[in-house]
Amino acid sequence: AQKVTQAQTEISVVEKEDVTLDCVYETRDTTYYLFWYKQPPSGELVFLIRRNSFDEQNEISGRYSWNFQKSTSSFNFTITASQVVDSAVYFCALSSSGSARQLTFGSGTQLTVLP
């Protein structure tokens, strides 16, 4: 069975602060993919990143960065110099190794960036 845990239900920061969203996963598969999605109030999921289990290099994309550590089964997401437009629910997800490649989502973290 697969599981994704996002322990932070809600986070509130002031604009320009850095914020890290935690994600811990469980899987028995040796090959898997991890994802982060952003869901603004409109509801549409916005894809942010995909990382496969063999690539532990951290990635930076503008103000976004991701820290993948297999040793702790974590895939944390950091927003640097947060902005009000970053306010949204962020989901971490894990892709199964089955033929359908179903996604298992974490419970999400509501990020509120205050001006």
Next chain:
Amino acid sequence: GAVVSQHPSWVICKSGTSVKIECRSLDFQATTMFWYRQFPKQSLMLMATSNEGSKATYEQGVEKDKFLINHASLTLSTLTVTSAHPEDSSFYICSAKAGTYEQYFGPGTRLTVT
């Protein structure tokens, strides 16, 4: 990039009626589509996996007779909520799989049953 559309984007219906939601992959073919349900302030829960030309695979606890899924072509899957009740009110999201791991999500359909 790959685009997935859903229609309608929102719908209000009376209790006891049926509602059909369409999910289309606009610029790619999807042999597999997924249907998710999301209640307010909760995560996305997979309802079923839909494969073109075959019966959908439903997750445990999802009533297949209530949530009818048809994946008649490589670009269209439909979800019909039969005899809808207020507890079926939710945000329904579909996704279409392109390639091995890429899933593209539709914008969602907000269903309200009165």
